Amino acid sequence: MPEAVFGWDIGGAHVKAACWAGGQVRDVAQWPCPLWKGLEHLDIALDAAFARWPRLAQAAHAVTMTGEMADCFAHREDGVARIAARLAERLPAPRFFAGEGWCGASDAGANWPAVASANWLATARHTAAALAPEAGLLVDIGSTTTDLIAFGGGRVAGASRRDVDRLASGELVYHGVVRTPLCALARRIPWRGRPLNVMNEFFATTADVYRLSGELDPAHDQHPAADGAAKDEAGSRARLARMIGLDARDADDAEWDRFALAWRAEQLDELRGQLARVAAANGLPGDALAVAAGCGAFLVPEIVPPGWRVRPYVGAVAALAPQAPAESAAWAQVAAPAVAVAALYEREAGRCGS
Known part of the structure; x- marks a missing residue:
């Protein structure tokens, strides 16, 4: 197979890509991709990728996705099939992650239940294998969602694979640190000593909170x-x-900044509760390891139980090549599924018909 593998995570809001070779991350990038507006936005992201990596046509390509959920598609099967077909027009023989196996673009639609929204599973499988026999929890806090995935003994724990089941178990939480509308965080919020009903309008997002906290x-x-x-x-x-x-103008800057922290506290309370549910369901020990990923990884130390250890995905799981660009470590944290799917493909290519 070619020397380099490019891993792709095609989301509904971003495209993430990672160059992986020789068991190490060589480069990582992310581009905005408002896929709900149409597939042409995927082309724009791919154009940017070709500009960054002119030799993409000579590399192997491994793909995972969540973008099939975008409402420009009739249903998820349609989304998987159309995303796969578009990528096959631009990339040489891309292979699509299907949970425990791989498929080509022509088969992706038929295998859509395994291909759809499987990016979290790629990261969890990569994490579990790299840290075996450690038991712990992958905590990937992204721009839009949080994944809480238990692992142990080199395997992903829990039986949930579909989003609908992960929403029930707490393994999928629609909370992120950029795109989540603030009205999703609380029904009431304290202001000057009294709780107020929240305006359920798209007036602000969590990015506003974490800009003011200085963490984003x-x-x-x-x-x-x-x-x-x-x-x-x-x-x-x-x-x-x-x-x-x-x-x-109704308050000074310091008071608004304190108000931002009230929203932050609401989000952390929700994430703590969901994490506790998943940890209890999987019998994780009191000194379990949390592997922190995503652009919201900075929150992980505050939501894990006392006594837990926290390690970053990059370093604990994914190794960074010495010649990688300086910013690649941060982007590899954000784009963990793209890194993971490339690493899995490199490991499994000999038995997936590459």
């Missing part, structure tokens, strides 16, 4: 703000004020 890397903030205005502290304060029927 601007490089990971790739989509427009809720109102299309400036993605700076002043714009974030104005958007938070709208959530409770006020304007930014």
Whole structure:
């Protein structure tokens, strides 16, 4: 097979890609891709990838996806088939991750239940195998969702594979640190000593909270703000004020920044509760290991139980090549499924018909 494998995670909001060779991450990148607006946005992201890596046509390609959920598709089967077909037009013989196996573009539609929304499983399989026989939890907090996946003995724990089942078990939580509407975090929020009903409008997102807390890397903030205005502290304060029927001029900057922390606390409480459910269901020990991934990995130390250990996905699971660009470690954390699917393909290519 070619020397390099490119792993792709085709999401509904971003395209992530990782160059993997010789058991190491060589380069990683992410591009915004509002797939709900049409497949042409996937082409734009692919154009950017070819500009970054001119030799893409000479590499092997392993793909996972969640973008089939975008509402430009009639249903998930349609989304898998059309994404696979478009990628096959641009990339040489891409192989699609199907949980425990692989398929080509022509078979992806027929295998859509295994191909659809399997990116979390790629990361979890890579993590479990790399850390065997350790028991722990993969905690991947992204821009839109959080995955909480138990592993142990070199295998992914739990029987949930479909999103509908993972939503029931707590393994999939629609909370992220960029795109989640604030009205999804709480029904009521405290302001000046009294709880207020939240305005259930798309006035602000979690990116506004983590801009004001200083925790969100601007490089990971790739989509427009809720109102299309400036993605700076002043714009974030104005958007938070709208959530409770006020304007930014109704309080000083310090008070709005404290208000952002109230929203942050609501999100962390929810994530702690969901993590506790998954940990209990899988009998994880009191000194379990949490593997932190995603652009919201900075939250992981605050949501794990006391006594747990926290290690980053890069370093604990994925090795970074010495010649990798300086920013690749941060992007490999964010794009863990793309890294993982490339690593799995390199390991399994001999038995998946590459």
